[in-house]
Amino acid sequence: MTGIIDVHTHYLPKIYTEALKRHIPGNPDGWATPDWTPATTLDFMKKNNISYSVLSLSSPHFNFGDRQETLEIARKANEEGERLTIAHPDQLGYLASLPLPYVNDAVTEVNWALAHHARGFTVPTNTRGIYFGSPIFDEVYAQLNAAKAVVAMHPNQPQTCLKTSISTYLPP
16 A cells, blocks of 8 residues: 555544534534535545545534434444445545443444444543543443454543533633
8 A cells, every 4th residue: 555544534424414413503513514425535535645544433422312313323324434445445444433331332333343344443532421431431441452453532522511610620
């Protein structure tokens, strides 16, 4: 493989962007959610001599408080990642998303994704105020470690109550 390998390329499956519009209209992470198609990424790669991109969801994390919706977004986003990987095997791979903080469901999704072309996993720094270092996720860590999985931590904003609390202790 020649050229650049980009290990942090966002893709925006329809199910994810629709959830953002429903739950966080406007600028969910401080800026508007861009329109995206696979061609957007492939064209950018070509123009910038990027030979391979690893796709992952952007922030914010997709848990908006409804377990079933979170499971559906994770699976459908991962299915889209797999489709893109199969369609463009020499150019695209994907990091699977996990339906955190639902531990049993996340372990199930790890197993599914490993059997469906995932190059690894991306996890948010926090979901619903629970940080990935929490012991709640020990079973997920164990599964990822057993698989010797690549895991990328994606930053996202702390919960509002935490930002307010933290700002109380920071110098002006």
